[in-house]
Amino acid sequence: MYDLHTRRRALALVAQGHSLNSVSKQTGISRWCLRAWQQRLHPAQRRSTAPCERCSSLPQPPADPAAYTYLLGLYLGDGCISAVGRTHSLRIACADAWPGLIGACERAMRLVRPQNKVFRVQRPGCTYVTAFSNHWLCLFPQHGPGRKHQRRIALTPWQQEIVEVHPWELVRGLVHSDGCRITNWATRMVGGQRKRYEYPRYFFANKSEDILNLYCRTLDALGVQWKAARQSNRAHNISVARRASVALMDAHVGPKW
Numbered sequence: 001m002y003d004l005h006t007r008r009r010a011l012a013l014v015a016q017g018h019s020l021n022s023v024s025k026q027t028g029i030s031r032w033c034l035r036a037w038q039q040r041l042h043p044a045q046r047r048s049t050a051p052c053e054r055c056s057s058l059p060q061p062p063a064d065p066a067a068y069t070y071l072l073g074l075y076l077g078d079g080c081i082s083a084v085g086r087t088h089s090l091r092i093a094c095a096d097a098w099p100g101l102i103g104a105c106e107r108a109m110r111l112v113r114p115q116n117k118v119f120r121v122q123r124p125g126c127t128y129v130t131a132f133s134n135h136w137l138c139l140f141p142q143h144g145p146g147r148k149h150q151r152r153i154a155l156t157p158w159q160q161e162i163v164e165v166h167p168w169e170l171v172r173g174l175v176h177s178d179g180c181r182i183t184n185w186a187t188r189m190v191g192g193q194r195k196r197y198e199y200p201r202y203f204f205a206n207k208s209e210d211i212l213n214l215y216c217r218t219l220d221a222l223g224v225q226w227k228a229a230r231q232s233n234r235a236h237n238i239s240v241a242r243r244a245s246v247a248l249m250d251a252h253v254g255p256k257w
Helices: 004-015 020-027 031-039 065-078 099-112 157-165 167-178 209-222 243-252
Strands: 079-084 087-095 118-123 126-133 179-190 193-206 227-230 236-240
Touching: 004 020, 004 031, 020 031, 065 079, 065 087, 065 099, 065 157, 065 167, 065 209, 087 099, 099 118, 099 126, 157 167, 167 179, 167 193, 167 209, 167 243, 193 209, 193 243, 209 236, 236 243
Parallel strands: none
Antiparallel strands: 079 087, 087 126, 118 126, 179 193, 193 236, 227 236
16 A cells, blocks of 8 residues: 555656656556556546536537647647546657647647646657547547548548638648658759759648648648659658748748757
């Protein structure tokens, strides 16, 4: 049996983002015991639950639709929802090379579920931004068994209404998860001399046809011209290279940092 102080200390370490394995080594408490405390919602970690706009008697859009739309883009790109005991965790993988992305993801998650804690869990080369809530399935009905590119991905009518109001937030979330802004170059003969020209372009790659179609339809609605190409790893690559379209993307999306 462990006293309340020991339980609070162990659960505090877990809340700070430490893995159950590392907390077990530090405290001598088994991972099974730590997990059981989480699943039973021990009083040391019990707190009031936030209401859910989607499963209330009169469903409403999320409290911050713009932040939700950005988080939706991140989830469709590099996110997953997992069952953890009696609740669910939303986890977004963010590369450590882009600390601004990690911060933007954490802010969006806090705005969508302001009464749920958000954690950063460090892994080699990346940081998982994670929050636990019973309502992630209400907010992201695209969750299901298997990988996203192996199942149907479609927005619900209420999600589509939000995306139509905040289309750039969806594009920004998708690009920040599975896209990039790079500088291409080409050479051309001018006056008998070969000159080098550089120009920026955006790429978005994903194996899911549904997610690619959602991205391209949103670009079409925004007046952004794009071009598709297939890569050797069987992921589809969407390119935006026209000057006017790149200018639009720069104004509303911008490079990751």
